[in-house]
Amino acid sequence: MIFTGSDILSVEQFDRSDIEHIFQVADAMAPYALRRRVTRVLEGAILGNMFFEPSTRTRISFGCAFNLLGGEVRETTGFESSAIAKGESLYDTARVLSGFSDVICMRHPQEGSVAEFAAASRVPVLNGGDGANEHPSQALLDLYTIRKELASKDRGIDGLRIALIGDLKYGRTVHSLCKLLRHFKNVQVTLVSPAELAMPENIVEEMRSVGHNVVVTEDLTQSISNVDIAYSTRIQEERFASKEEADMYRGRFRLNQSIYTQYCEPNTVIMHPLPRDSRADANELDNDLNQNPNLAIFRQADNGVLVRMALFALVLDVVDQVDKCARDVNWYNSARTL
Amino acid sequence: MIFTGSDILSVEQFDRSDIEHIFQVADAMAPYALRRRVTRVLEGAILGNMFFEPSTRTRISFGCAFNLLGGEVRETTGFESSAIAKGESLYDTARVLSGFSDVICMRHPQEGSVAEFAAASRVPVLNGGDGANEHPSQALLDLYTIRKELASKDRGIDGLRIALIGDLKYGRTVHSLCKLLRHFKNVQVTLVSPAELAMPENIVEEMRSVGHNVVVTEDLTQSISNVDIAYSTRIQEERFASKEEADMYRGRFRLNQSIYTQYCEPNTVIMHPLPRDSRADANELDNDLNQNPNLAIFRQADNGVLVRMALFALVLDVVDQVDKCARDVNWYNSARTL
């Protein structure tokens, strides 16, 4: 695809070379994200960070990425302060807000709303999540994390072995990740969920149609025993018919350190889209995994900044200028890590 | 008036030369608003963007204008996070917040509150709307838009023919616009509204006292047939005694493309203060006007940034320095339009 001036609305927009291009640009952003270098490439540019649905981390990640490129952020959080509530169309909102910004990031609870907004906007729009539909930067940062974690083992995404665990029916994150994986070769995907929360059949078929080996199972311990990545997701209590049913599933899909030690290959990477429910009766990853160096869930969030910097640099066509507008910061060592 | 250090509270502050001065400065802001050039004239300066009542677009427009001059924005949105709710006086709030900013923009639901706040503030205060009272930057951007739209036809504001349509009783925007028009010559104003929502008599008298030709009517189609500008406003449902009454009026004051084609002179400019209610049962401008190049409603919003940049530059006395602290941006073409 041609990135310059484009909206980023869906993972369906990308082919393999697009994905690899984004990841290369993301790699080049590291010195800025670590604040070893400072660039002013987007000085004077404004991000309209329009969150019509609350989301602290995605909102701040986008805003931070734009700041790290030297730009400013104007933002809104939540519906209450919005003219949309008074009957304004997305068309009008987009026409107005795109006069205030060089690029817009938008989250909205309604499926398709961001695409409708983007059609009317005069500046590029990045989808920050539109209901159950798409959240492309999350899928990209997940795949970027997989690539980065495997790179330290001299492996690439081709030949990846991954287990996706939990609510695979409603989890927009895993759907998008599966779509991106179609562009890679020889991927082995194990889908671990209760039958009621299984991955939609069309996504399974899409993966099989490109030759991926897809296994569907309810057996957690076996499925995580020979994978590179165990990607856990949240199973929300309200998906179950009763508290008892939820409790039953909890024992079967929750990963902790002793299960990890007993069943996983050494250095199996654990991922999760976050937020993770850390309460005692949650269904996902135990806190006793926090000291496990293969717990990559916070590196995922860190990588999100790099991927979002890359997306901004690409759609605004300043990739080649980032370094030219930069200088080293040699007097200050940020505690930031990546 | 002397702009340096002044508060901008009311359209009553301006005479003709003030208005023209603001507009000239606004014109000079275009390269920065389009990001063809970047200025750092307000580097290190802070706008306190104090919205004690929600307003996404006005808040962001002011913030964006300040960013485009190189300054930073700290802001608040809504009452809930405010000490005012705990019994703090506007005097105290103003004394405190003016220690954090170089200039303050304030919106507050209570009439006169911004002037009270400004009296205690140590830095200039711009009124971003105080209840039904004043919203001077909106009136200025409306008049600036009229000037700009007519300039392309080699016309000026003197001799303007304008129809104001809709709720003229409660619409603070049209009141302020009428007050600004008193400073120009030979204006023909047609006021089109249901009798219950007529323009207040004192504003009509003020316009007549300077020699303007003011016509009061309920006939939409005739009134828009020989004007330069058709300025529509929202009639809120709750102004009517019943749903039936609202429906009746809807048929009489709503403008759409076929009425435009049938009754308006070619190139009649359509304006609206926004937000526009775009629902099917709204009372104002139809969506089928969206492709009409004379629909200037989004250019109004764009112009708001220029006018607000001008107000900041004037009250902070940096007009002559904007260009001196600037450089061209020649590597990046923003999709921004004006």
Place this chain on the structure above:
Amino acid sequence: MIFTGSDILSVEQFDRSDIEHIFQVADAMAPYALRRRVTRVLEGAILGNMFFEPSTRTRISFGCAFNLLGGEVRETTGFESSAIAKGESLYDTARVLSGFSDVICMRHPQEGSVAEFAAASRVPVLNGGDGANEHPSQALLDLYTIRKELASKDRGIDGLRIALIGDLKYGRTVHSLCKLLRHFKNVQVTLVSPAELAMPENIVEEMRSVGHNVVVTEDLTQSISNVDIAYSTRIQEERFASKEEADMYRGRFRLNQSIYTQYCEPNTVIMHPLPRDSRADANELDNDLNQNPNLAIFRQADNGVLVRMALFALVLDVVDQVDKCARDVNWYNSARTL
């Protein structure tokens, strides 16, 4: 203490030389806070301004301080948009958010939460208030104000005579101030409150143990008659058993201009942590004190910016670089005062 990379969680962290060091750095920040000079020392750095409880003035004061050092601010206000509400642990939140910032300022309603957050954060955390527990930057700005007000009389904090008035039981501010005062010599503290709202015994004992002269009384007029500082605090209505009881106390602890004139030494400085309840039936400082030049309550807020700039510069280890990355602003005179 070693400031570089440290969290600022409690006034207990500081000894006398730490306090004096902070104050010297704060003094050096004045040209920047007045915008006579502009520094870019923190260009490219990001403050995560995480207010999980609303607070307009503290939030903006921290944000403003960071902007004045050249950094950017990303922030959140309130719980509703927070993943914490969905069961995310403070550990996870801290791990994620510290990937987006170079330093974090955090307010949270729960005692101890900021320390728990800081333990997991990868970057320094400044406590912006954790429930009834600590608000160290407020205590520092109070003491800094005392030092500055007395300096104009060639006095220092040693030998200070201060009256603390009002709710001394629940007022976190006065507790922290007393703790800081332990590091100075020969302080005379008069504690003026209804018995039910008396200063906790352990704090009184701590002050006495370092040799301070502590007097406990219910007599306002006598206690303010021979002090350098009269520090008033808010007595919240809900602390009393009945409205009648509150009314009774009001007459006894409220300070106004005529009481000031009749009982105070000339130039006795009046302080208050703000916000002050300015309604007619409030319990603290009358509005008729507003013209009294010894009313230092707004200078306290102004000083807060200096103290917070100092804390940022210290924990990020850029104190020596602030001036090196700076230039004069000679074309623009801000109306800011200190």
